[in-house]
Amino acid sequence: MIPLSWYLYLSAMLFAIGLYGVLARKNAIAILLGVELMLNAVNINLVAFWRYGDLAQMAGQVFAIIVFAVAASEVAVGLSLVISVYRRRNTVVANELDLMKW
Amino acid sequence: MDASQVIFILSAALILVSALLVVTVRNLIHAALWLIATLFGVAILYVLLEAGFLAVVQVVVYIGAIAIMFIFAVMLTRRDLLDKVPQTNENWPVALGVSALALVGIAFIVRGFVFSLDRIAAPLPENSLQMLGDALISPAAYVLPFEVASVLLLAAMIGAVYVAMNKK
Numbered sequence: 001m002i003p004l005s006w007y008l009y010l011s012a013m014l015f016a017i018g019l020y021g022v023l024a025r026k027n028a029i030a031i032l033l034g035v036e037l038m039l040n041a042v043n044i045n046l047v048a049f050w051r052y053g054d055l056a057q058m059a060g061q062v063f064a065i066i067v068f069a070v071a072a073s074e075v076a077v078g079l080s081l082v083i084s085v086y087r088r089r090n091t092v093v094a095n096e097l098d099l100m101k102w
Numbered sequence: 103m104d105a106s107q108v109i110f111i112l113s114a115a116l117i118l119v120s121a122l123l124v125v126t127v128r129n130l131i132h133a134a135l136w137l138i139a140t141l142f143g144v145a146i147l148y149v150l151l152e153a154g155f156l157a158v159v160q161v162v163v164y165i166g167a168i169a170i171m172f173i174f175a176v177m178l179t180r181r182d183l184l185d186k187v188p189q190t191n192e193n194w195p196v197a198l199g200v201s202a203l204a205l206v207g208i209a210f211i212v213r214g215f216v217f218s219l220d221r222i223a224a225p226l227p228e229n230s231l232q233m234l235g236d237a238l239i240s241p242a243a244y245v246l247p248f249e250v251a252s253v254l255l256l257a258a259m260i261g262a263v264y265v266a267m268n269k270k
Contacts, residue, residue, distance in 0.1 A: 008212045010114050016205035021125030023197030024190045051151045058237035062244045069251040073258030079175040080266035086179040
């Protein structure tokens, strides 16, 4: 059987990779890809704690489902923002979106 | 080492390698395709954790909808010269340091965890899927977050349509 710690370490590594993607990437779409990796790492943790904790409590799976819903809305709004920005300013590079910079 | 551990190690390798490619590869279409590989590896982990419903939802919603939406967005905003220049900003060493620090910090917390780390999962009750459905719709459990999530999805849909609409 697989010990709980394997899942926790794997999700920590996936989270760190996603964080690197969010911080280092230039393209706004690539930043959203990094956010997706981080959300998946969180979901692995939630489901692993459900499986190894008290099985009568379904909180882990329910929270994972709500994370799915939040991820879907985040991607929909985020990508439509990117497309709208691309249409107006002809760029998707996060550095060049400095309209609100003083 | 039994079969489930072998499957875990193989899918963990798939997840980590394809996640690294998602954040490093230059061509964004390839990054989105590697994201699909990562999501599939996570679906395998859900099967190993005996959360079959979540595995199916992962494939249908994440791979079927979210990853495809990423590919559409990449194709709608593609510019050829963007594939030639470096894909990381000038602060990438700082980003590497911050994420390595986050990894070390989380690993440190996991090591000092109150939960027993060598804990083995108890056998799953027969009706765990039914328990999930009951928890989602029972007023004593999670019906309120569930309904709020549906309102959130509707708001996000209207917002996305409005923001992406061509107003001319």
